[in-house]
Amino acid sequence: MAEQPYILTCRNVATMDRANPAPYGELVEASMVIENGLIGWVGKSADMPPDYRHLKSRDLGNRLVTPALIDCHTHVVSGGNRAQEFEMRLQGASYEDIAKAGGGIVSTVKATRAASEDEMLDDALGRVDAMIAEGVSLIEVKSGYGLDQETELKMLRAARRIAEIRPVRVKTSFLGAHAVPPEYSGKADAYIDTVCIPALRAAQAEGLVDAVDGFCEKIAFLPDQIARVFDVAVELGLPVKLHAEQLSNLGGAKLAASYGALSADHIEYLDEAGVRALAASKTAAVILPGAYYTLRETRMPPIALLRNHGVPMAVATDCNPGSSPLSSLLLAMNMACTLFRLTPEEALAGTTRNAALALGVSDSGVIAAGKRADLAIWNAQHPAELSYRIGFNPLEKRIFGGET
C-alpha cells in the first residue's frame, strides 16, 4: 500500500458496476487511478480530472481489466483426499452409498483430525496458489471436517493463516453442522447441542468466524437442527449461509432466508417458493457446478426462476475433497455457462459483484471509486473469453490492494 498513486490505462475495463449501463459495466479506452490501495477514480481516459494527469501512468495496452475474482464457497482447508472414492464411484457406488459405508465426509474428518494445523495449511496452499494464479483475491474457507471443537478451531486457524502468508483475503465460515461425526451416529441433536454450538461459541471468542454455515439435508441436519445453530449465530451477531436443496428439498433456502442469510448454496432442488423467499430477503444464490458435475447430478438449479425473480447469482468452486475437487474458478464459470446456461456476463458477475454479496463484503467485487484496488489483468479482449476457454488461464497479472 506504500506505492505512490498511479494511473492504469487500458483498452477494456469490465467494471461490473451497475452504475455503468454497458454490458459488464464496460468502459473502453479507460483509466483507473490507484491510491492508498484503493481505486481513486475510474472512467474513460478522456474524462480524467486534470488533478490526476501528472501521475505516473502504466499502459496495459490491448488487455482487459476486471475486478479480481472472488471464490465465495470453498472447503479448501481439509485433510487427505478421496481419490479412492472417485474410483469407487466410477465402479457404480453413489455418493450416498459411500457416505453410508463410512466414507465420504466422514473419511475426510478422520484425515483432518489426524493432520496438524501446519500440514493442513501446507496442503491448502497448493490449491490457494492455483486460485491466486487465476486472478482470485478473496476466498471463503469453511470448517466442517473437524466436527469436534479442537479440530474445527484448528481448521479455522489454518484458514486465517492463509491470508497472513499469501496475498489474498480470507473469509471464514463455521460449518460445524456439516455432518454427524461417527461418535454421535444417530444422535444428531446431541451433537448440535453439546459439540457444534459450544465449538461455534469458542471459535467466535477467538475471532475465527465471519459467518455460520450448515448442511441441511437428510444425510446431515434437519431444518430445526440448523435453526438452533442459526439462533446462536444471531445471538453472536454473525451472518448465516446454508448448503440448501443440494440433494433434496427440505426447505433449507426458506429457512436461510428467514434469517436474512447472505447466501443459499447449491440449490439444485430449490422450488419457486424457495426462489421467492431468497428474492424477498435479498439472499444470494451460490451456484456450484463442480459438485453437480462430480456427482453427475441431473437436476439443475432453477436458473431462469432465479433470474426472473432478480436473485443475485454467485458462482464458486465448492473446492472440497469429495463432491467437488475443483480449484479452478474459471472452469466453474465455464461450467456454469455450459451446464446451467448462465450468460458469460452472469458468470463473471457471479465471481465478482455477486460473490462479494454472498460474503457480505462491500469493498470489492466491482471496479468503482472507493473500492479496493483488487484487479485482474487478462490477456483477453472481451470478458466472455474468461468463461469461454476450457483449461486455459489468460491471466497476465493480478493487482492486490493496489500492489502489482
Ligand code: DI6
Ligand atoms: N455439500 C457438498 O457438496 C460438500 N459438503 C456439502 O455440504 C461435500 C463435502 C464432501 O463430500 O466432503
Ligand code: FE
Ligand atoms: Fe460446500
